[in-house]
Amino acid sequence: MLVTVLGRYSPYAPAGGACPGFLVQAAGVALMLDGGPGTVARLQMQVAAADLTTVLVSHLHHDHIADLHCLQYLIADQAPGREPLPIYAPDLATPDRRWLEPSSFGARWIRLLPLPVDEGITFGPLRVTFARTDHPEPCWAMRITDGQRTLVYTADTGAGIDLAPFARGADLLIAESTFVAANGQNRTGHMTAGEAAELARRAGVKRLLLTHFLPSTPIAEAEAEARAVFPAAEAAVEMRTYLV
Template sequence: MWLTVLGGSGGIPAEGVPCSGYLVEHDGFRLLVDPGYGSAVALLRHCRAADVDAVFVTHAHPDHCADLNPLLRMRVMGRETASPLPIYCPTGAVDRVLALEPTASYDEAYELHEFGPDDKFSIDAFAVETRSLPHFTPNAGVRFTIGSRSLTYTGDCGPSDALIELASGTSLLLAEATYLDHVPDEHRGCLSDAASVGQTATKARAERLVLTHLWPGANHDDARRVAGHQYDGRIDVARPRLVVQI
């Protein structure tokens, strides 16, 4: 299993850095996770829009799903023929994005697979396990497993025992770390910082940690350092073109 980071900027794009966007691949199958602002263009450095086999969305905030629209546009209006795109998401998470194109041609361009809290299912060879994790809107943390290897991704969330359970023994924890070592009161419980993410990775016994969703301009070295006070495994920060073999 391979993870290619397309973006990772928190909330808004930064110069040269799209918002969330992660390409997860196994045996030629391409799963696009959380196509946020700017990720569709970044995707084209790695494959054609028509080559994406499925999309997984954790929650409805546009920095995690807005570029589903240009992705579908490229598949409908591009030269390459593309089969209907399976989209997996919590109930209602992509309704607003899909409503931007209320035409029959776009309705035929995707297959919507909505799931409920804590559902388990398969996407091709990936065993998929989800957990409802605390955020401002319903958010599905997810664990993708192939054989003995797994990638656990938080979406956006505050610290949670459910996340520790979901990520237990995971090969790689891809975790939202918007802040450095303190979450403002108005975001507490719904977003995380690098310090709390390091604690979660340790409690979950994750083999490797990748911090993502840092605010634009955040110092990556500081984020790694703070997380490293709580976690002694390898720590990276999500950036475009980071590729990790899991």
């Protein structure tokens, strides 16, 4: 299983960067996890529109979904003969679903479906299950396994919900670390790098990849803060592909 970091910043991207998005690939399956600003352009460097299996959306905040509306036009232009791309998203009963709804033009190429948070879902060899996170908008962490290797993506979360049981024993934990201790005061629904590392330590994961950085957060400081708690921690690098 491979995971490529399409974007690592929030709530906006600095020059040359992108907001949250990941591409998970295994045995011909290609899953896009979230799709913030800048991610669809980078997605095309890794996988053809015809070969994208699905998109899984953790929650409906703009920094995680703003690029996804463009997928209908990408498919219409580059893969008009493919089956409609399923986009699974939570909380579709709210008005915020309009940000993902395809236009009348795009309905031929996109299918918007509820995220199966209770039963999970399978794509080829990949099984995906979900856990609610500590975030103001209903948000869901994802656990992806091929039966041998396991990836866990926290999406957006604070430390108020314990995700350690959900992440237990993962080969790679991708955890949000919006802040470091020095700039993490007065926050809701987000973690510091130290809190992400503490989650990794308690969950007994093998490696920790820090992501979801506020652009003003010093990355080297975030890495140092995390490694003081969990030595196998590093900051996600955009457009780098990691072996799970």
